[in-house]
Amino acid sequence: MPAKPRKRKPSPDGILLRYRDQDTPYGVTRETTTRMAETLGLSETQVVHVALANLARQTLPRYEVDNGPLTEQQKQEVHKLQPRGRMKAKDRLF
Secondary structure, eight states: OOOOOOOOOOOOSSOOOOOOSSOBTTBOOHHHHHHHHHHHTOOHHHHHHHHHHHHHHHHSOSSOOOOSSOOHHHHHHHHHHSOTTTOOOOSOOO
């Protein structure tokens, strides 16, 4: 009798977090996470999310990547927002 094929369990959306044996610039021990959770009044999971959110703010750009020069429609929108008589929008900075 042939063996039945095993059904693969769907992978969870989470990640596996392995704590370090000692605190380093790139990882912490479970004890450190527990102390942080107690100090902040959060769960250990929330502490990890806060840490990742702070790292994201520090490392990821906070602006949209330029997709090339402005289109004519975008230029017209900029001109509409320009206060009358005070400034003149230019296509180039220099």
